[in-house]
Amino acid sequence: MTGNGICAGRVAVVTGAGRGLGRAHALALAAEGADVVVNDLGVAPDGGGASAGPAQQVADEIRAHGGRAVAHTGDITTTDGAASLVTTALDTFGRLDALINNAGFLRDRMLVNLDEGDWDAVMRVHLKGHFLPLRQAAAHWRAEAKAGRTPDARIINTGSGAGLLGSVGQGNYSAAKAGIIGLTLVAAAEMARYGVQINAIAPAARTRMTERTFAATMAAPADGEFDAMAPENVSPLVVWLASAGSAGVTGRVFEAEAGRITVMEGWRPGPTADKGSRWTPAEAGETARKLLADAETPRPVYGAR
Template sequence: MSEAKAGGSGLCAGRVVAVTGAGRGLGRAHAHAYAAEGAKVVVNDLGVGLDGAPGAESPAAQVVREIRASGGEATAHGGDVATSEGAASLVATAVDTFGRLDTLVNNAGFLRDRMLVNLDEDDWDAVMRVHLKGHFLPLKHAAAYWRSQAKAGRPVAARIVNTSSGAGLSGSVGQGNYSAAKAGILGLTFVAAAELGRYGVQVNAIAPAARTRMTEATFAASMAAPERGGFDAMAPENVSPLVVWLGSAATGDGVTGRVFEVEGGRITVMEGWHPGPTVDKAERWTPAGAGAAVRELLARAQAPGAVYGAS
């Protein structure tokens, strides 16, 4: 059984965790944080650039070397998790190398930002594929493994942590493809939580704000500002403690189907869509009558949140 490393408490001792897109940024921070808490980590990274183009070398092996140098246990996986073969091999790598899989952190992604009128179909498909399909397929194969374990009578306390974004919660100008994919991840999270609970699997999502290759332009001002009191609020390592806890058995029962916004030292439970003002005529509306009713409802409703980047 793995033990806690420097600075860790052993919260994830004995657990096997797979993190996608773990070669850099948030994924790398998560992999290190899990290892520090005693987990054995499968570090997945395809090694592509911000636009999804292949890079010269996957950084997953470097992260594995760093974890091992700190006394942890890790192995690299370079498969494409947006393919069924790559996602299946991610689960197989965990089971074959460490004997089990307990936690899946879906984190892989990239950007192809354009205003909608300039957004090519290929850019839409590519972002949907990596973010949304790249969440669905690892989730599907991990869930099938845990279902088989549960049906065999073995205890399962599995966890999935999905990665959405503020863009998925409220939209972001110039990121129609990314916003739609990240909103889709939220819907996938809710369904997975409802379907997989019977097998001992809890599924949650985070909407992180941190400085990574993907957010350099978004957080340019924060990056240029001096750190306050020695605390770098945009460091990706700030997000990882919540991800580690959500991926541990310490959550107990009932922490599932939730979305958490996390930035710096702030954690917020996001509460999503709720019914607002309503009216029921109990018969069919005329177009003019429906319009008048909607105007009255809107006068009593909360104003929608601002889309990031809107003037």
């Protein structure tokens, strides 16, 4: 790792960077010249426990290859933890250019078995864990812009196909990821005037969060074969979105899996009818049936039969 690359001179923060996708993003950013704040609580896949080890190991790996990195083990689902994340970047490297929100865990249950604690925990880590770092970074960049130092800043949020289509047994996770997409669109609109671009990815890769659910299809390949489910396949898009080279790209959602990148196109008006006055219930139902007949068939929810 050297000072060269498409992120040379930039400082990036990655949450949940101790393992899986976050680790791959942190290493890829460093390989393209970025200084990296590696955030991770070091928890189990369900959010239990904590350890400073994973974040420190990734930071050490980056430094061992000639890059610059610092570990941050604060809880980014708290105001203080999110604030210290931004402060760590500024105090260590003197600036902040990109925030990659990636931290998350799973508490999967069918809806009738999903208790309130598991709902709240997933919302806290995924949705609140995106909002608080985003708010802290955005406040810093807005202050910079108002001081006449308009940034060339980036935020990359982590959604999921579950948030776009739904996923059976993951009502809490799907709702949180759908919320992240909505947050991304609003933030992109609000922060554009301050030099901040905000996008989201919906990645598919073999990680601790997916290996049990997709064990049959996400097994590692034989030696020499392309590992389609390696988390490192997602990181090049993240690195580019974090770079100055992505100028003009904001408010977008990308699917990234294996060697495929897809621009996702969200809700938009389909077939419509306007009576010009109030419908009766029977008229509304008959009209809805006609409109549905002309509409595209929705893609199935993941796991639906």
